[in-house]
Amino acid sequence: MIIDLEKFLAxxxxxxxxxxxxxxxxxxxxxxxxxxxAVQRFHYLYERAAADLGKLTTxxxxxxxxxxxxxxxxxxxxxxxxxxDQQHRFAPLKWFFHTFPQTFRRHARAFHFTVLITIxxxxxxxxxxxxxxxxxxxxxxxxxxxxxxxxxxxREEAGERDHLAGHKASFSTxxxxxxxxxxxxxxxxGMTWAVGTIIALFYNGVILGAICVDYLADGQGKFLxxxxxxxxxxxxxxxxxxxxxxxxxxxxxxxxxKRTPLRARMRAISPxxxxxxxxxxxxxxxxxxxxxxxxxxxxxVLPYWVKIGFGLVEVVLLTVFLSRSGRETKMTNxx
Amino acid sequence: MSLTKTSTLQIRTxxxxxxxxxxxxxxxxxxAWLVDVGIxxxxxxxxxxxxxxxxxxxxxxxxxxxxxxxxxLQIGYGIGAEWWWRxxxxxxxxxxxxxxxxxGLRLHFSQIVIRNLLRFVDGLPAFYLVGxxxxxxxxxxxxxxxLAANTIxxxxxxxxxxxxxxxxxxxxxxxxxxxxxxxxxRQRVSPGEAAVALQALVRRDDLEPAARVELFAELAAHxxxxxxxxxxxxxxxxxxxxxxxxxxxxxxxxREKTDREEAGRKEAQETQKT
Numbered sequence: 001m002i003i004d005l006e007k008f009l010a011x012x013x014x015x016x017x018x019x020x021x022x023x024x025x026x027x028x029x030x031x032x033x034x035x036x037x038a039v040q041r042f043h044y045l046y047e048r049a050a051a052d053l054g055k056l057t058t059x060x061x062x063x064x065x066x067x068x069x070x071x072x073x074x075x076x077x078x079x080x081x082x083x084x085d086q087q088h089r090f091a092p093l094k095w096f097f098h099t100f101p102q103t104f105r106r107h108a109r110a111f112h113f114t115v116l117i118t119i120x121x122x123x124x125x126x127x128x129x130x131x132x133x134x135x136x137x138x139x140x141x142x143x144x145x146x147x148x149x150x151x152x153x154x155r156e157e158a159g160e161r162d163h164l165a166g167h168k169a170s171f172s173t174x175x176x177x178x179x180x181x182x183x184x185x186x187x188x189x190g191m192t193w194a195v196g197t198i199i200a201l202f203y204n205g206v207i208l209g210a211i212c213v214d215y216l217a218d219g220q221g222k223f224l225x226x227x228x229x230x231x232x233x234x235x236x237x238x239x240x241x242x243x244x245x246x247x248x249x250x251x252x253x254x255x256x257x258k259r260t261p262l263r264a265r266m267r268a269i270s271p272x273x274x275x276x277x278x279x280x281x282x283x284x285x286x287x288x289x290x291x292x293x294x295x296x297x298x299x300x301v302l303p304y305w306v307k308i309g310f311g312l313v314e315v316v317l318l319t320v321f322l323s324r325s326g327r328e329t330k331m332t333n334x335x
Numbered sequence: 336m337s338l339t340k341t342s343t344l345q346i347r348t349x350x351x352x353x354x355x356x357x358x359x360x361x362x363x364x365x366x367a368w369l370v371d372v373g374i375x376x377x378x379x380x381x382x383x384x385x386x387x388x389x390x391x392x393x394x395x396x397x398x399x400x401x402x403x404x405x406x407x408l409q410i411g412y413g414i415g416a417e418w419w420w421r422x423x424x425x426x427x428x429x430x431x432x433x434x435x436x437x438x439g440l441r442l443h444f445s446q447i448v449i450r451n452l453l454r455f456v457d458g459l460p461a462f463y464l465v466g467x468x469x470x471x472x473x474x475x476x477x478x479x480x481x482l483a484a485n486t487i488x489x490x491x492x493x494x495x496x497x498x499x500x501x502x503x504x505x506x507x508x509x510x511x512x513x514x515x516x517x518x519x520x521r522q523r524v525s526p527g528e529a530a531v532a533l534q535a536l537v538r539r540d541d542l543e544p545a546a547r548v549e550l551f552a553e554l555a556a557h558x559x560x561x562x563x564x565x566x567x568x569x570x571x572x573x574x575x576x577x578x579x580x581x582x583x584x585x586x587x588x589x590r591e592k593t594d595r596e597e598a599g600r601k602e603a604q605e606t607q608k609t
Binding site: 027047050051053054057066070073074077078079081082166167168169170172173174176177180181184185187188189191192196249253262263266267270271273274277 | 346348349350351352354356394395396398399400402403406410421436437438439440441443444445446448449452453454455456479482483484485526
């Protein structure tokens with residue numbers, strides 16, 4: 001019980017000011033690591049402010065002081081009771097070569113599932129095109145249904161003019177932003193218990209399967225491989241990883257076989273989701289450049305074996321990167 | 336942690352201290368979003384103007400830059416602003432909203448990224464219909480992005496305090512003559528009782544005369560039962576004036592009075608000299 005309120009306020013205020021200073025410092029420099037003595041002092045100040053608030057709550061007077069103290073205790077509570085790992089200073093190389101592939105491998109089952117869904121979509125799209133060539137008007141976007149593959153190859157190989165001349169940079173950024181948007185949507189659709197993510201992946205597979213069968217049926221397999229492999233070897237896995245993130249999100253939402261509450265499940269996966277989608281964005285930047293500046297050139301400007309070889313090298317490197325990179329570091333749950 | 340029907344999230348710390356956070360509703364959040372959309376549109380116009388100037392040098396590069404900047408702005412505005420301003424964008428600052436961790440803990444960067452990336456789903460099919468519905472259904476007024484990121488949006492309304500100086504001005508308070516009783520009164524009156532007395536004074540002109548007399552008589556009797564002041568101090572004081580004096584003691588700290596007294600004493604000394 002407070003006997004003399006004024007004396008109480010006068011004696012306690014320095015401790016509140018000190019606590020406020022500590023909180024300000026922590027907020028301004030998230031990477032600040034106080035020593036043990038400073039942590040103990042911080043804890044003492046928090047407990048003292050909490051006790052003061054408890055005493056003051058019963059008082060009718062000093063509503064402003066009560067509100068101030070309430071906000072102070074709330075801020076300190078957020079810092080003291082935070083059990084998640086402190087945010088480390090961002091190291092881009094370490095993140096890309098360690099954290100990203102490690103996170104990918106941690107959720108490998110979800111990735112395998114995205115591959116299966118996409119293959120199912122490919123088979124469906126391919127089968128639909130083979131069975132009913134007119135279905136290409138439904139399954140193929142971006143005007144691919146408007147021209148026969150052999151006609152397109154004839155025009156591209158004629159090389160009368162560079163149809164992307166003067167537009168390469170804008171075309172490249174358009175591809176990057178569009179694909180990143182598609183990836184984010186695929187991830188975000190995980191909130192539909194992953195049903196939306198599965199549909200998006202299946203639809204992507206349908207498009208891919210339809211185009212592949214269309215070109216193969218027209219005898220343009222070499223052109224198709226030379227056209228798709230250089231950028232597709234990165235772009236398609238990127239979309240699959242976005243789908244992987246969506247499935248991880250959907251799984252956490254459903255919580256099969258887990259006793260932890262929804263909030264704990266979401267809290268556990270949120271760093272992984274950000275890592276996966278950021279990795280996808282990096283991959284799509286690369287794919288955008290390749291698609292605009294490399295994939296769109298065909299024979300006689302660029303031999304097909306160069307393009308196919310380049311694409312295959314990318315596939316191998318990506319596989320090695322995702323399966324091996326960062327293996328020497330011990331994997332922990334909080335990464 | 337508990338939720339009440341008044342859209343308030345109550346957090347109780349292990350130390351037994353409880354504090355409540357006012358949850359923001361879908362309408363306020365929508366208004367904040369409109370402000371942010373306006374800012375993004377204004378920034379887009381600026382980007383296009385800059386791209387137009389750069390287009391003289393290289394139209395392709397200028398267009399690429401414009402596409403890239405617009406995309407970065409669209410995705411990065413919310414993330415950047417909420418990280419920089421600890422859970423606030425310009426719209427949220429204007430409407431006094433703030434994103435917080437659902438458990439009152441420190442807001443992490445990954446939470447901000449997720450809640451902003453999931454806008455793509457919340458925005459479906461248009462004008463945040465999905466997000467708005469989720470907000471209405473959710474106990475914590477969370478849209479899907481908030482659910483995934485474990486965040487809530489709280490409201491920090493500016494509490495307009497009645498002008499006590501105007502309300503209590505020009506009246507001598509005889510109760511101030513007894514500091515020990517004043518301290519006892521401060522101890523015994525609960526925050527709720529004090530708020531009732533203050534509101535009664537603020538709204539006194541809205542009351543019917545009979546009801547006004549009855550209300551202040553009841554309040555005065557209650558406060559008199561809590562602390563008994565000497566008869567000479569309360570003699571001839573109407574019930575309403577008594578309540579006013581009590582409110583003066585409760586809401587205006589004594590140090591203000593002593594400052595005023597000090598100033599008054601100085602002024603009196605000066606007038607005596609002249």
